[in-house]
Amino acid sequence: xxxxxxxxxxxxxxxxxxxxxxxxxxxxxxxxxxxxxxxxxxxxxxxxxxxxxxxxxxxxxxxxxxxxxxxxxxxxxxxxxxxxxxxxxxxxxxxxxxxxxxxxxxxxxxxxxxxxxxxxxxxxxxxxxxxxxxxxxxxxxxxxxxxxxxxxxxxxxxxxxxxxxxxxxxxxxxxxxxxxxxxxxxxxxxxxxxxxxxxxxxxxxxxxxxxxxxxxxxxxxxxxxxxxxxxxxxxxxxxxxxxxxxxxxxxxxxxxxxxxxxxxxxxxxxxxxxxxxxxxxxxxxxxxxxxxxxxxxxxxxxxxxxxxxxxx
Numbered sequence: 001x002x003x004x005x006x007x008x009x010x011x012x013x014x015x016x017x018x019x020x021x022x023x024x025x026x027x028x029x030x031x032x033x034x035x036x037x038x039x040x041x042x043x044x045x046x047x048x049x050x051x052x053x054x055x056x057x058x059x060x061x062x063x064x065x066x067x068x069x070x071x072x073x074x075x076x077x078x079x080x081x082x083x084x085x086x087x088x089x090x091x092x093x094x095x096x097x098x099x100x101x102x103x104x105x106x107x108x109x110x111x112x113x114x115x116x117x118x119x120x121x122x123x124x125x126x127x128x129x130x131x132x133x134x135x136x137x138x139x140x141x142x143x144x145x146x147x148x149x150x151x152x153x154x155x156x157x158x159x160x161x162x163x164x165x166x167x168x169x170x171x172x173x174x175x176x177x178x179x180x181x182x183x184x185x186x187x188x189x190x191x192x193x194x195x196x197x198x199x200x201x202x203x204x205x206x207x208x209x210x211x212x213x214x215x216x217x218x219x220x221x222x223x224x225x226x227x228x229x230x231x232x233x234x235x236x237x238x239x240x241x242x243x244x245x246x247x248x249x250x251x252x253x254x255x256x257x258x259x260x261x262x263x264x265x266x267x268x269x270x271x272x273x274x275x276x277x278x279x280x281x282x283x284x285x286x287x288x289x290x291x292x293x294x295x296x297x298x299x300x301x302x303x304x305x306x307x308x309x310x311x312x
Contacts, residue, residue, distance in 0.1 A: 042097045042282075046072035048088065073097035106202040106240070108133035119284055120226075124168035124179040127161055132182065133202065134158035137195070137247075144192050146250060153243045160236040167229045174225075193259050196251040200267040203244025208305055209274060211241040212298055213289065221288030230288065241305070248307035275299050 049065035066072035069083035072095060082098045108129060138154035169179050214234035221227035252260050275296050283291035290298060 042073075043086075043094065044069075044072060044097055045092055045094050048091050048093050050091075069093065069095035069097070106130045106133040106137075106207045106244075108136060119287060119289075120168070120172045120175065121177045121179050123287075124165060124172045124177075125182060127165035127168050128179075128182045130161040131158050131165065134161060137199075140190060140195050141247070143189065144195070144251075146247075150243070150247060150250060153239070153246075157236075157240050157243060160240070164229075164233050164236065167233070171225050171229060192251055193255055193263070196248065196255060197263045197266055199244055199247050199251065200263050201270040203241070204248055204267055204305075204307065205270040205274060205302060207237070207244050208241040208302055209299055211237040212301060213295075214238075216290055216298070217288035219288065220290075221286065223286040226287055245305070245307050252307065271299070271302050274302075 046069070047065040049067045066075070069085050072093075073083045083095055084098075085093050085095050087094045107126070134154050134157040138151050138158065141151045141154055172179050211234070214230050214237045217230040218227060218234045221230060252263060255263070278295040278299055279292060281289075281291045281295050283289060283294070289295075
């Protein structure tokens with residue numbers, strides 16, 4: 001099912017060019033903005049075009065320099081939210097490109113999210129955080145009398161995420177990227193409605209988005225280690241997405257109609273926020289992550305991956 005949605009969404013390669021600029025994810029500063037997305041500031045350097053560069057230079061057509069950080073940033077990231085010139089030395093400008101990155105995975109409620117040094121660090125951290133989410137989910141499903149197979153699949157998903165975290169942390173370590181530790185949070189008993197709402201957002205939207213984008217990464221990541229890892233991770237994430245839909249099909253019919261309507265609205269709202277945020281997300285070639293309009297088109301497939309009885 002997820003494979004069909006992926007191919008229907010269309011995922012052509014979107015290349016980016018480095019024209020007179022230099023950028024590295026090593027200096028990326030990421031701060032969560034909500035909805036599973038992060039505002040990211042990527043440092044770059046570029047040569048400032050001279051004031052007499054003429055109309056061509058002002059338009060950014062001279063590949064040897066850039067008239068502004070806006071031109072320099074879009075040569076690398078295609079879509080940005082904003083930019084700032086931080087310093088200039090002998091005509092070389094240090095600038096920051098600000099754009100949006102949307103993570104994927106099931107985020108546990110109450111877990112503090114730190115600032116990250118790179119996309120790779122954020123990805124490894126999210127995998128580790130998902131372990132806590134699935135462990136709690138398994139316990140709560142058992143408390144509410146869920147079918148045994150749903151509980152087993154939640155526990156299996158926690159083990160999957162622990163393996164994913166080890167894999168991504170190892171890749172990050174080899175590249176000198178620090179991965180912040182995750183800390184477990186208090187597990188107070190929650191109502192079935194609260195669990196179903198979290199599953200609608202974190203499972204049916206974020207986890208399912210993770211399954212879709214992992215398939216893209218498994219094919220397009222230019223970093224061999226990331227591409228190899230995502231081939232294994234994508235298979236697990238598809239199963240996790242299917243689990244989210246199965247939990248929704250089991251839990252939501254047990255709730256009052258008004259509660260189900262609110263959960264459905266929350267699911268649609270999360271999907272809409274993700275799609276809006278992805279419009280500003282840059283493509284990251286080393287990770288195989290699509291960006292901008294392509295990413296939003298892929299995310300639109302989520303509308304067709306809904307639990308039974310919900311509205312699109």
